[in-house]
Amino acid sequence: MSKSIRQRLFAALAGFTVLLCLCYTGLALVIAYVTEDMLVQRLLEREAAVVSQHLRQHGELTPSGNDLIKTYVNYHDLPQVVREQVLPSAPRGEVFTTTGQHYHVLALDLVAAGKPQRSYLLADVAPVLVVQRLAREVGGVVLGVALALIALALLLAYWLARRLxxxxxxxxxxARQLAPGSAVHFSERDRPDEIGFLARRLETTFAELQAVLQREQAFARDVSHELRTPLTLMHNTLALAEAQPLGGQEQAQLRQSTDEMRATIDVLFALARAEQLPGEVVELRGCMEQCLLRLLDEHPWDASLLTLDLPERLDVAGNVQLVMLLINNCLANALFHGGPDCRISIAFAQGHLNIVNTVQAGQPRRVHGFAHGQNLLLRLAQAMRWDIAFHPGATQYRVAIVPTQA
Incomplete structure (x- = not known):
């Protein structure tokens, strides 16, 4: 396709060059012939003025003093070849012959002895015509120079077409050599013209397409990876329900698996839409308070075990939906691993938000789904360009979040 564009551009430039050359050549020929005819006509007019003046002064029509111009009193005295091409009523005329003569005729309306009289001036201008003589003598040189200039113009058109x-x-x-997942960079992106703009737009478009494909692949992988465990638990619990009614523990497992699936699906969809979610200034303390109220509504936990140390107002750069999902999952994980009697401490200092939950000594560590949760929390933080780190310990578990300052 690009070769076709170059060929078409070269054809357009070459055609324009040849057309311009032909037009200027034709215009030059027209100007030369018109100038030649005007010169001859000027000579006839000057001779007509001399003849008219002599007639007025001396009362007789004398022959012209110019060897090229002859005076004829009557129309019938003109040569036959002239009479065949010029009518008696015509004021002037130009006669071409096959014998080498080239005539210009000018009619004179004079008054002799008180009577109007029409006479004629006939000029054989073949000896003074220069355009045809020049064409015969230097026509080859002019044609050679014209062809050389056309060839030079065609070379210039080819060079311009190739360069453009x-x-x-x-x-x-x-663009043809781009591979899926490779870095997108076009060498023409720094140009200040339309090609540079096109290169930058293509870079942005290709990068967005690759990001969309990566999010789609990650979403499919996460759906298969994150939902498999709760679905397996629900399937096994329902399979046991065929043999005996569900007890309180089994119902709690079903509710827990359902809640976990709902939370996971919310996170996955939020991550899939992360590029379309607008960034904004988020009041982190308000989000934290809303998440704590939701935690108290959904879980039987004593609020007196909470320690909250946050500034009166804490503005960060992020997205409200992703921030709420991140905090909700961190608090849910803290309660899940610490148990209903754990203490939760939330503090913000030196740009770090620390969420700490106590773990009873000797209590077996509950790791159901937690590795998967860490992966999702990491991706949620990365979607907002935040940092998050997990610090497990024997008596407490701490999650350190470094939000982007507004």
């Missing part, structure tokens, strides 16, 4: 289309060819070649 080369950035587009390079851009198309780089």
């Amino acid at each position: 289309v080369l950035p587009l060819q390079r851009l198309a070649q780089e």
Whole structure:
């Protein structure tokens, strides 16, 4: 396709060059012939003025003093070849012959002896015509120079076509060589013209497409990975229900698996839409308070075990939906691993938000689904360009979050 563009551009430039050359050549010929005819006509008019003046002064029509111009009193005295091409009523005329003569005729309306009289001036201008003589004598040189100039113009048109289309060819070649998942960079992106704008737009478009594909792949992988455990538990619990009614523990497992699936699905959809969610200034303390109220509504936990140390107002850069999901999952994990009697401490200092939950000594560590949860929390933080780190210990578990300052 790029080669076709170069060929078409070269054809357009070459055609324009040849057409311009032909037009100027034709215009030059027209100007030369018109100038030649005007010169001859001027000579006839000057001779007509001399003849008219002599007639007025001396009362007789004398022959012309110019060897090229003859005076004829009557129309019938003109040569036959002239009479065949010029009518008696015509004021002037130009006669071409096959014998080498080239005539110009000018009619004179004079008054002789008180009577109007029409006479004629006939000029054989073949000896003074220069355009045809120049064409015969230097026509070959002019034609050679014209052909050389046309060849030079065609070479220039080819060079221009190649130079103008080369950035587009390079851009198309780089776009053709792009591999899925590779870094997108076009060498023409720094140009200040439309090609540079096109390269930058293509970079952005390709990067967005790759990001969309990566999010789609991650979403499919996460759906398969994160939902498998709760689905297996629900399937096994329902399979046991066929043999005996569900007890309180089994119902609690079903509710827990359902809650876990709902939370996981919310996180997965939020991550899938992370590129479309607008960034904004988020009041982190308000989000934290809303998440704590939701935690108290959904879980039987004593609020007196909470320690909260946050500034009166804490503005960060992020997205409200992702921030709420991140905090909700961190608090739910803290309660899940610490148990209903754990203490939870939330503090913000030196740009770090620390969520700490106590773990009873000797209590077996509950790891159901927690590795998967860490992965999702990491991706939630990365979607907002936050940092998050997990610090397990024997008596407490701490999650350190470094939000982006507004």
